[in-house]
Amino acid sequence: MARYTKSVCRLCRRENLKLFLKGERCYTEKCAVDRRSYPPGQHGQGRRKFSDYGAQLREKQKVKRLYGVLENQFRNIFKEADRQKGITGEILLSLLERRLDNTVYRLGFASSRNEARQLVRHSHFLVNETKVNIPSYLVKPGDVIRVREKSKKVVRILEALEGMARRGVPQWLELDKEQMKGSVKGLPTREDITLPIQEKLIVELYSK
Secondary structure, three states, X not given: OOOOOOOOHHHHHHHOOOOOOOHHHHHOOOOHHHHOOOOOOOOOOOOOOOOHHHXXXXXXXXXXXXXXXXXXXXXXXXXXXXXXOOOHHHHHHHHHHOEHHHHHHHHOXXXXXXXXXXXXXXXXXXXXXXXXXXXXXXXXXXXXXXXXXXXXXXHHHHHHHHHHHHXXXXXXXXXXXXXXXXXXXXXXXXXXXXXXXXXXXXHHHHOO
């Protein structure tokens, strides 16, 4: 599968927002957004003025990069959100939050979504005692996600759990740090997503 392989710090600088793509580094003084708070490239420090379409496109790119999904994946998730009853933008964010890779990250088993995706791919987690290695798997209320017994000594998971206190666990999830497992208490709501996202712009973009 195609993946972005260049410096992910460029993506944060492009969006002028910490997307926490490099885990713990994003909380230190080495964070590229703190050091150079302007877009990458030779014209990065020039004035930026977006048209309505440009603002909508930037918002879509920001959310897509935040959750680490590709264009076709994102479009399919939007179509699914549009089919469901309710506010399309909020359903879109809820579907993105419910992805297994994001849930693993939100529970503190990984320091970034990209790392969570790798850990899921390598079958380090069980969902309801069944091995699941599909990052896009959607969790549902009542699901229990736990680290496999043979993976409980994986250094990356242990280090991520040590540093998860600064992020906290959202209300729709519950973490048992000692047992290295988490449960889904309910569906994520708009209030659980604290990053500045204007989902209405994404709906407007895809509604044209």
